[in-house]
Amino acid sequence: DAHFDSVVPRAQRVTGDGAPAVQAIGVQKRFGSLHVLKGVDMTVMPGTVTVILGPSGSGKSTFLRLINQLETLSGGRIAVDGELVGYRPVTRHGEECLQALNEKEIARQREKLGMVFQRFNLFPHKTALENVMEAPVHVAKESKSTAREEAINELTRVGLAERLDYYPAQLSGGQQQRVAIARALAMKPEIMLFDEPTSALDPELVGEVLGVMRSLADGGMTMIVVTHEIGFAREVGDQIVFMNGGVVVEKGGPEILDNPTEQRFKDFLNHVL
Numbered sequence: 001d002a003h004f005d006s007v008v009p010r011a012q013r014v015t016g017d018g019a020p021a022v023q024a025i026g027v028q029k030r031f032g033s034l035h036v037l038k039g040v041d042m043t044v045m046p047g048t049v050t051v052i053l054g055p056s057g058s059g060k061s062t063f064l065r066l067i068n069q070l071e072t073l074s075g076g077r078i079a080v081d082g083e084l085v086g087y088r089p090v091t092r093h094g095e096e097c098l099q100a101l102n103e104k105e106i107a108r109q110r111e112k113l114g115m116v117f118q119r120f121n122l123f124p125h126k127t128a129l130e131n132v133m134e135a136p137v138h139v140a141k142e143s144k145s146t147a148r149e150e151a152i153n154e155l156t157r158v159g160l161a162e163r164l165d166y167y168p169a170q171l172s173g174g175q176q177q178r179v180a181i182a183r184a185l186a187m188k189p190e191i192m193l194f195d196e197p198t199s200a201l202d203p204e205l206v207g208e209v210l211g212v213m214r215s216l217a218d219g220g221m222t223m224i225v226v227t228h229e230i231g232f233a234r235e236v237g238d239q240i241v242f243m244n245g246g247v248v249v250e251k252g253g254p255e256i257l258d259n260p261t262e263q264r265f266k267d268f269l270n271h272v273l
């Protein structure tokens with residue numbers, strides 16, 4: 001992709017040792033004439049939790065999807081674990097430029113990331129255990145016995161050891177979402193991305209899912225969480241990022257939730273609280 005090197009900012013280096021778990025620099029995304037992300041910068045250090053807040057349509061999901069290469073960048077750079085996402089730096093005629101990775105290389109990069117969506121998307125005809133075993137067996141080519149053992153571990157970790165053989169329809173929304181988290185963890189990701197994981201749940205089921213996420217964070221998992229749960233953000237977030245209109249309006253430690261600077265952020269917090 002020779003066109004790409006003309007749009008990346010060259011000022012900052014995003015690769016190398018001691019690198020952030022995720023670093024975004026000047027990230028842009030366009031869908032046709034719709035300019036959705038207009039230069040997003042974000043640094044996520046290993047073992048930390050970043051919570052992204054913002055009104056609907058501000059580009060939060062698109063940003064997570066770019067990290068996980070479910071979308072391609074229109075400009076800027078993202079590095080995961082010190083490695084550029086989707087591209088390899090090469091020297092051509094003495095100049096550094098970027099070469100697009102092939103599908104296999106992209107798949108290998110994506111294995112570092114686990115993603116949990118608002119809708120759980122479990123296979124309805126498979127049990128909880130079979131749902132969690134699916135990718136380790138069919139994608140990672142693990143033996144069934146190894147995958148089964150690990151799936152039981154992951155389901156135990158999310159509090160579902162007693163529900164291994166239940167089908168999604170026999171589980172509550174909160175239990176289904178915990179299966180979805182176990183399914184992502186079964187691929188041993190270094191970083192977990194959560195896109196409004198509790199937004200589709202009945203209010204009484206939100207706590208059990210946030211509890212699992214909190215224990216993951218306590219265990220040192222690097223996480224980026226899009227949510228409207230301000231209590232979770234305050235208690236679990238190391239970094240809070242408020243996005244609006246495709247840009248980062250304000251970011252800082254959880255104290256900014258109680259002391260926002262930007263008017264747009266104040267208005268948002270007044271609405272969700």
Ligand code: ADP
Nearest residue numbers: 031034036054055056057058059060061062063
């Ligand atoms: P958020 O998650 O903050 O609600 P999104 O990232 O889902 O925001 O969407 C930001 C904007 O991008 C919205 O206007 C949405 O309609 C648009 N958008 C998202 N995905 C696509 C797509 N695949 N094609 C066209 N427009 C899209």
Ligand code: MG
Nearest residue numbers: 060061062195
């Ligand atoms: Mg969204």
